[in-house]
Amino acid sequence: GYTDRWSPALPAVYLGLAQMGVISFTGIFAQLILAKGLATVMRNMSILWAILTWVISPPLIFFFNFVGMSLAGLLVSTSGLWLITRLKREVNFSFLPNFLPYLVSAATSGLIAYFLINLLPSTFASLVITLTLSALIYLGQIFFFAKKIVVENFQLLILRFKNGQV
Numbered sequence: 001g002y003t004d005r006w007s008p009a010l011p012a013v014y015l016g017l018a019q020m021g022v023i024s025f026t027g028i029f030a031q032l033i034l035a036k037g038l039a040t041v042m043r044n045m046s047i048l049w050a051i052l053t054w055v056i057s058p059p060l061i062f063f064f065n066f067v068g069m070s071l072a073g074l075l076v077s078t079s080g081l082w083l084i085t086r087l088k089r090e091v092n093f094s095f096l097p098n099f100l101p102y103l104v105s106a107a108t109s110g111l112i113a114y115f116l117i118n119l120l121p122s123t124f125a126s127l128v129i130t131l132t133l134s135a136l137i138y139l140g141q142i143f144f145f146a147k148k149i150v151v152e153n154f155q156l157l158i159l160r161f162k163n164g165q166v
Contacts, residue, residue, distance in 0.1 A: 012066060012069075012070040013070075015073070016074075019070070022074065023080070025084075026080030029087050030080070033087055038090070045080065049080075053072060056076065105141035105145065108141060109137045113133075113134040116130040116133065117130055
């Protein structure tokens with residue numbers, strides 16, 4: 001099991017998890033910007049990230065020890081959210097309507113899984129029940145919130161399978 005020696009590292013772990021959430025989006029937008037042929041934007045952003053890391057990290061490490069580096073990484077990563085506005089100059093898209101149903105569905109099914117894991121006995125059967133129920137709730141909510149998009153994408157996937165494109 002874990003001992004109290006792990007406790008000081010928990011803030012760094014939580015900050016790292018938050019940073020992964022931010023990077024999962026900024027990485028997608030970075031790839032889309034590169035796909036539009038805007039490599040200079042990404043080069044400049046990389047230079048900015050390097051400068052921000054070198055400027056922000058030392059004081060945060062001084063004040064917060066190793067947790068400061070995780071905090072610096074999170075702060076630098078959030079600057080990548082600017083890529084959304086930069087991409088909107090090139091491509092007309094709406095982010096929130098395409099993102100919110102999946103976020104709500106994931107949060108709901110995640111909370112249900114969390115409560116079921118803590119409520120049910122720790123057995124393999126309980127794990128299977130929890131994961132199955134959570135997945136069904138997630139899929140049900142996605143189908144409820146975005147039925148038209150899900151059906152269109154499924155039909156497109158079937159068409160591509162039939163044409164040998166997948």
